Amino acid sequence: MTSSSALSRKALSKIACNRLQKELAEWQLNPPSGFKHKVTDNLQRWVIEVNGAAGTLYANETYQLQVDFPEHYPMEAPQVIFAPPAPLHPHIYSNGHICLVDNSPKARDSDSVALYILYDSWSPAMTVSSICISILSMLSSSTVKQRPADNDRYVKNCRSGRSPKETRWWFHDDKV
Template sequence: MTSSSAPSRKALSKIATNRLQKELVEWQMNPPTGFKHKVTDNLQRWVIEVIGAPGTLYANDTYQLQVDFPEHYPMESPQVIFLHPAPLHPHIYSNGHICLDILYDSWSPAMTVSSICISILSMLSSSTEKQRPPDNDRYVKNCKNGRSPKETRWWFHDDKV
């Protein structure tokens, strides 16, 4: 399954390729709890299965993340979205876009796919209710024609969900 919000694909730089190969080997040896990488031959797009943490609203629910790596990863953040159906969550839009600062303004090249996954699982786990963001319909309508979540000017104001 592919997403209509896939970024324009330029080949990965040598630095990005080396970094992703290293991350993939580390993931295979020590995957983060609650995640499975779906093996493909495409280093530039990873599909990762997410299993909701026990004792949370999302316990045993299964979702899929699509991670698209830009040419200059890790200097530039990957695009991370949930494939359909996206979880019902106050920071996850029905088109799979995720409002999480580390994916945008707070990105650091020190972050890895594993640390992104752990942050997303933490965000899911801390939610007290399953609902869409209040502006879901308007946002999704404005994202027609394949707009990337990286083109959005996110407003990070709520870290309690």
């Protein structure tokens, strides 16, 4: 059992349950375009189908996201990974870990290191829908289908069960 799955085994707090039930109800009324929630009886783990946007490298391709919610969601970010096979993308590792950046001018500092909305710059105001839209935007803006340069090293280091939330991400290319 990985450290991330051990954490996800803790029961959701009442606040987390209420928030997730509200988000799920909103999703069912108005799902983000290009996404489909796969219905299960597990509120703590969502499986979401992602359809690549038309006119992009990922058009007509379908992937699955696995979203695991921690006990204290939304005060703590969910863990979001692509289930195998993960799309080929410069910010998606072959094990499904995502380096999702916030490329807004406010998020970048003077040396172009961006903040990561699934990690350091998580905000309780974010929702599963906003995460999905950010992921689709990241996929849609890619100009190449390739793994990150350090994919093999990173995936090898994650074999011990490391969660992507335990990674210190560094990003220097805000064009992808």
